[in-house]
Amino acid sequence: MDHLLSEEQIMLRDMVRKFATEEIEPVASENEQNHRYPENIIKEAGELGLMGVAYPDEYGGSGMDFVSYMLTIEELSRACASTGVIVSAHCSLTCDPIFRFGTEEQKQKYLPSMLSGEKIGAFSLSESNAGSDAGNTQTTAVKKGDKWILNGSKLWATNGRQAEVFVLIASTDPGKGTRGVSTFIVEANTPGYSVGKVESKLGIRSTSTTEIVLDNVELPESALLGEVNKGFKVSMVTLDGGRIGIAAQALGIARASIEDAIKYAKSREQFGKPIASFQAIQWMIADMWCQYNSAWMLTWNASRMKDAGLNYGQESAMAKLVASEAAMFCANKCIQIHGGNGYTTEYKAERYYRDAKITEIYEGTSEIQRLVIARNLLK
Numbered sequence: 001m002d003h004l005l006s007e008e009q010i011m012l013r014d015m016v017r018k019f020a021t022e023e024i025e026p027v028a029s030e031n032e033q034n035h036r037y038p039e040n041i042i043k044e045a046g047e048l049g050l051m052g053v054a055y056p057d058e059y060g061g062s063g064m065d066f067v068s069y070m071l072t073i074e075e076l077s078r079a080c081a082s083t084g085v086i087v088s089a090h091c092s093l094t095c096d097p098i099f100r101f102g103t104e105e106q107k108q109k110y111l112p113s114m115l116s117g118e119k120i121g122a123f124s125l126s127e128s129n130a131g132s133d134a135g136n137t138q139t140t141a142v143k144k145g146d147k148w149i150l151n152g153s154k155l156w157a158t159n160g161r162q163a164e165v166f167v168l169i170a171s172t173d174p175g176k177g178t179r180g181v182s183t184f185i186v187e188a189n190t191p192g193y194s195v196g197k198v199e200s201k202l203g204i205r206s207t208s209t210t211e212i213v214l215d216n217v218e219l220p221e222s223a224l225l226g227e228v229n230k231g232f233k234v235s236m237v238t239l240d241g242g243r244i245g246i247a248a249q250a251l252g253i254a255r256a257s258i259e260d261a262i263k264y265a266k267s268r269e270q271f272g273k274p275i276a277s278f279q280a281i282q283w284m285i286a287d288m289w290c291q292y293n294s295a296w297m298l299t300w301n302a303s304r305m306k307d308a309g310l311n312y313g314q315e316s317a318m319a320k321l322v323a324s325e326a327a328m329f330c331a332n333k334c335i336q337i338h339g340g341n342g343y344t345t346e347y348k349a350e351r352y353y354r355d356a357k358i359t360e361i362y363e364g365t366s367e368i369q370r371l372v373i374a375r376n377l378l379k
């Protein structure tokens with residue numbers, strides 16, 4: 001797809017590919033099996049400017065476009081899907097709402113240390129009864145004098161353990177649903193803030209996914225991000241961008257599955273020939289490649305629309321839906337081509353399969369993506 005990319009985008013992609021191949025890929029499986037957060041890799045990613053690819057230099061970003069960011073997440077995720085989502089949750093879900101909705105003071109306060117990777121960010125919209133129904137937030141933020149007092153518990157926050165800066169949603173006008181929630185920036189060292197349950201997961205085990213408990217957390221007025229009771233829109237706009245990040249993560253998993261399947265099919269011999277010479281295997285590889293390319297085009301298109309300042313909510317939903325299904329398809333076929341070996345932890349195919357599944361769930365399930373697409377078509 002190089003013909004669709006600028007020289008600058010190709011240079012960045014090749015740099016990230018080299019970094020991912022040399023530094024991330026060799027340790028990804030072991031880290032993932034041992035639930036180990038790749039601290040050094042994230043530090044190096046920060047030094048390479050990868051924790052702030054699509055943000056302006058003035059806030060410490062790398063000053064590139066969103067297509068470059070998509071390519072970065074794809075390349076990181078090809079080597080390690082956990083690393084891909086650590087960077088994506090940090091950039092798309094946390095830096096992005098601060099950059100888009102923050103006051104100049106908030107941007108100056110948080111972005112430089114976040115875009116350099118010195119501080120990790122996390123975002124939390126979900127709660128036990130507010131998953132797909134994100135407007136059903138029960139966590140409350142009550143104004144007392146010039147302070148906000150937050151109480152409740154947020155769930156499934158990627159980077160929950162490492163994050164020093166949290167963007168989260170709380171109800172400021174209970175009973176008003178999506179029109180009564182607001183967004184806050186919470187620093188992890190605030191009294192009353194704690195990391196609760198750490199989830200044990202099927203895949204992406206190098207990431208932490210946690211509950212965040214807020215027990216009378218007292219915040220200054222300046223912690224409000226955007227306007228009071230307009231937090232649902234902040235979340236939706238944030239997720240529109242985040243879903244492109246997850247689509248890019250899914251592309252990385254799909255490509256890793258295709259590359260490993262081809263390598264294995266060429267080297268594995270049965271009936272006296274490499275299995276790549278059998279049509280059954282060739283068709284699987286052709287189907288994988290078509291699915292990956294379709295998903296890549298949709299993700300690239302959504303990224304281009306974001307760069308052009310157009311509305312891209314529907315396109316990002318399409319990209320995430322198709323890319324996550326492509327990742328599942330490719331990872332499944334990758335195991336099938338590896339046969340018995342694919343079911344063991346000796347090969348990476350099983351990791352790709354476990355990692356792929358979450359892309360159909362977080363930042364909006366495939367059913368929610370279909371709902372977003374259909375609502376746009378039917379309005």
Ligand code: CAA
Pocket residue numbers: 089093123124125126131132133134135156157158178179232233236237239240313361362363364365368371372
């Ligand atoms: N951009 C701007 N505004 C938007 C919007 C968008 N993309 N989508 C909706 N809105 C606005 C609507 O226009 C409406 O505005 P008004 O109040 O002015 O009328 C308001 O938001 C409410 O919209 P809806 O009536 O459509 O709301 P809904 O309750 O029907 O929900 C939904 C819509 C699409 C289902 C939404 O709830 C949703 O996206 N759910 C999934 C949530 C999700 O993705 N969660 C994942 C959390 S992140 C995560 O996974 C953690 C991690 O760390 C990775």
